[in-house]
Amino acid sequence: MPPGFRYAEIRDARIAWNQTGRGSTVIWAHGMSSRAYGQESSGQFDWRAVSSTHRLIRYDARGHGRSTGGATPEEYTWPELGADLLALLDVVAPDEPVSAIGSSMGTATLLYAALAQPDRFTRLVLTTPPTFWETRRAQIPIRLSSAELVERSGLAALERLAIDAPASPALAEARRFVSPVAVAPALFPPVLRGSAVSDLPDAEVLGAIRQPTRVLCWTGDDVHPVRSGELLAAALPNASLEVAGTPAELRRWPGLVADFLAPLIER
Structure with a gap:
């Protein structure tokens, strides 16, 4: 049972968060x-190895889960x-440099946050990066038509x-292949x-992110292609890439992330 959520009033939204x-x-x-625990509940990720040695903040992004927008x-x-x-x-x-883990939209969120205030972050873990640059173009009509469908039907x-079905062979043992949308119908x-209309800045701009970074991808997912991970690993000067193609390889991720963040324990 996760701990109760607290709320922060920020930028005209009420953001839900908790800590373990x-x-x-x-x-x-x-x-x-x-939402905060959605991907862990479905069996995609398990960050208990991180919270065993760190204070882990999980939050619902604007308009998602318990948060308003x-x-x-x-x-x-x-x-x-x-x-x-x-x-x-x-x-x-406040006033504490943090490490951060993101997935898809969350990975893009972290990149923009690190570009805006690099001193706030010590290490980054970028899982399942979304499409961007050339591969992003194909997602635009899909997103727009989906928005129209929700409004219409x-x-x-x-x-x-x-x-x-699993989005990647690495997710073959996930508890749930399709997770319910954790956004209110009016906001989706x-x-x-x-x-x-979102995309990442060019490689030269991303190169300003100098924090040690792990990029984690899984195979077979056109919405989160390995190519995105390769491009990020090439653009970020202190990044390394790990690719999972089987459930066994995906199960290694929590330990890999915990080990990567281990130097923070002594801060």
Whole structure:
């Protein structure tokens, strides 16, 4: 049973967060349509190895889960979500450099936050990076048509289109292949449209992120292609890449992340 959630009033939104463990702070940023524990509940990730040696903050992104949000797509773009994360850190870890783990939208959130305030972060773990640059173009019409479908026929109509199969061979043993959308039906269209107009800055800009970084990808997922991980690992000067293609390889990730963050324990 996860601990109760607290709330931070930031940037015209009420952001839900909780914490587990003790030690130097690590913050977890989930993917689009999920929530603080959504991806762990489905069996994609397990960050208990991290919270065994760190204070792990999990939060619901703007408009997701227990957190509130507005009706404009602009506030769900990646730079704005990065600004939300920084504002939340001012509440939950003021004046403390933190490490951070992200997935998909959460990975993009971390990159924009680290670019805006690099001194706030010590180490980054970027899991399942989303499409960006050339591969992002194909996602734009999908996001926009999904937003229109939800407005026209409701969220259930979009959820019925989901294929009940693992997105990657690495997820073959996941507890759930399709997770419910953790965004209110009225807010999901602007969330989708904010995603549609989002992209990462070019490689030269990303190269300013000099923190030690682990990039974790899984195979076979067109929405989170290995190519995105390769491009990030090439653009970030202190990054290394790990790719999982089987459940056994995916099970290594919690230990890899805990080991990568281990130097923070002595801070």
